[in-house]
Amino acid sequence: MSEWLAWLSEPFTFPFMIRGLAAALIVGLVCPVLGAYVVLRGMAFFGDALAHIILPGVVAAFLLGWPLVSGALIVGVAAALVIGAISRRSTIKEDAAIGVVFAGCLALGIALLSARRGYAVDLTHILFGNLLGVSSADLALIAVLGTLALLAVLALYKEFLVLSFDPLLATTLRLPVDRLQNLMLILLAVVIVVSIQAVGVALVLAMLVTPAAAASLLTRRLPVMMGVGAAIGATSAVTGLYLSYYTDLPSGPAIVLTVTAIFFIALAVGRRPLWRRG
């Protein structure tokens, strides 16, 4: 028994592990709540694109010593506007417009970062996360932004629900559809920035989409889906961190592999198990 406890507590004798755990837990709890809308509205590709699109903003802020989130927000909002303008004013469809901006921004971000010596390490951290390098200041920022994003999603629950389920109704109810839509994109950008240190730009999508998708296999109530998704996200964060500590896997991939495994378990045992589908 005590051996087991020692095994469990050993990683957290290190302060950086405690900070890493706290950061991973926040990401695991917050991402799936917003992720429920990403899954229900079919915005997975957009979410992945947004995570890469903000890269130049993150890098520029990093180089200038600004808070990372400021650069991410500026680039994220600008890109959303550019994508909208391209798909409205030309014959190019929205997903192609997203693809163009996505790849261009990723290249720009890497180009900016390459100006620094030893940029490969920075790039690896931005792409795949650096949970064990979370400083106290980082953790404070993650906690504040994560809480704000969560509060915003709760405060606007019924508006986001209408917008996601029936945009026509949102219009006939005279809700501020465009502003709500933009706010959801901004919240996505905030949540992505919060997640960068935990899982990195390349794997953020896993925290946004996978827990919420797994939860959607287990329940047909949106509030429950958000709660179960958060529970899956948090469980994956903790489990992944142990996996990382005891197997020397990088923490980002360890967390993502865990959440992916949980998704496939949910797929197998969900309310409509695979073998009973006709």
Added chain:
Amino acid sequence: MPQSTVRPPDHDPNAPSLLVDQLSVNYNGTSALRQVSFRLPAGQRLAVVGPNGAGKTTLFNVIAGTKRPSAGSVRIFGHGPGGDTCIAYVPQRSLIDWAFPVTAAEVVMMGRVREIGPLRWPRQHDWEIVRGALDQVGLADQADRSLGDLSGGQQQRVFLAQALAQEAELILLDEPFTGLDFPSQEALFSILDELRSAGVTELIATHDLNLAAERFDLVMLVNRRLIAYGPPASVLTRANLVQAYGGHVHILPEGDGVLVLTDTCCEGDEAGV
């Protein structure tokens, strides 16, 4: 009928529920609707009839305020679109995500989101209205079931309950009878009858010319322009139908001038048209 459907003082009492004047809508250079004008008094049920691609959904979108006209105007109880929240618009079935994780009661509550106001949660009073609305459409016992688990007719009634909870005075229904069996259709009509007698105005797009002839106060025949508008017997004449449908309609004359008609055009949606 709840008094809840009869509403506020901010309306011009002398204005018709719907006044459409010289309305034109263009899409990518082609004309979807041309110079449509009509006046719909309150408490009437209007069938909007025409072949696929005739612009029925476009007309509804413009009235609901989700599309802007290229020319002309729409006034609802004297207001321009956007100036009121008294419109309920139930879209075609194909536009609704039936797998979305919501219960019947939650869908009905969505009709009250504006009324509840920002940063507030539904109160006891709102849940009572939702329960009353579900009761009125005969779904009190289905409140907590998932939308996707209900039958087609029940799903349409959930959306009518949503319109009730919204306290809508003008209801737009796009092809609500498609895919419904006869009892479900009758159940829908008995609710629509109650709503109409409470003064609610109903605009219903339908492919079913028999229903249009028998169950509606007014019929509008459109095919990118207004071909005829008025009581069913004066609108559904052979000449008008040939104008609207070309050769795609069988016309069987009956004794007193009312025709039994079959729209042989495909039962499909005209999403995006």
